[in-house]
Amino acid sequence: MAREAGEKLVASNKKARHDFLIEDTIEAGLVLSGTEVKSLRAGRASLVDAYATIDRGEAWIEGIHIPEYTQGTWTNHPPRRKRKLLLHRREIDRLAGQVSRGGYTLVPLKLYFLDGRAKVEIALAKGKREFDKRQTLREKQDKREAERAMAKRNRGEA
Numbered sequence: 001m002a003r004e005a006g007e008k009l010v011a012s013n014k015k016a017r018h019d020f021l022i023e024d025t026i027e028a029g030l031v032l033s034g035t036e037v038k039s040l041r042a043g044r045a046s047l048v049d050a051y052a053t054i055d056r057g058e059a060w061i062e063g064i065h066i067p068e069y070t071q072g073t074w075t076n077h078p079p080r081r082k083r084k085l086l087l088h089r090r091e092i093d094r095l096a097g098q099v100s101r102g103g104y105t106l107v108p109l110k111l112y113f114l115d116g117r118a119k120v121e122i123a124l125a126k127g128k129r130e131f132d133k134r135q136t137l138r139e140k141q142d143k144r145e146a147e148r149a150m151a152k153r154n155r156g157e158a
Helices: 014-019 032-041 089-101 129-153
Strands: 007-012 020-030 052-056 060-061 083-085 103-115 118-128
Touching: 014 020, 014 103, 014 129, 020 103, 032 083, 032 103, 052 089, 060 089, 089 103, 089 118
Parallel strands: none
Antiparallel strands: 007 103, 020 083, 020 118, 052 060, 052 103, 060 083, 103 118
16 A cells, blocks of 8 residues: 655644744644544544643643544544654753743644654744734735735726
């Protein structure tokens, strides 16, 4: 059986970029059971309310919802369980240091397959205040209006 090449997106956390200021991203592997992989390959997962923690020198991700595999039997997995992240020791130590300093959290941005292996992109993020969220939304709207005006001008409309 040949492995698939490239990246296949399973789930993304669009709200994370709205709620958090992303400082750094890192790719991590996931320890999964067989039925979890099959359920992910079917494109079923949710990163809403998911977060990563570092506990006793190990990185864990919690809150990812991977629904039970439909053809699974008694070997099926619990949909929301704590899953281990595969990271190098120096990456874990660096993330632990930054999170323990305060103000930072580890948020998953996307869940995908890379060359047949399940990966999660986690971000070192700082929570945005309500004012920052409104300002980001305003900037996005202004940019969209400017692009619309330029497109209208380029078409020759007045």
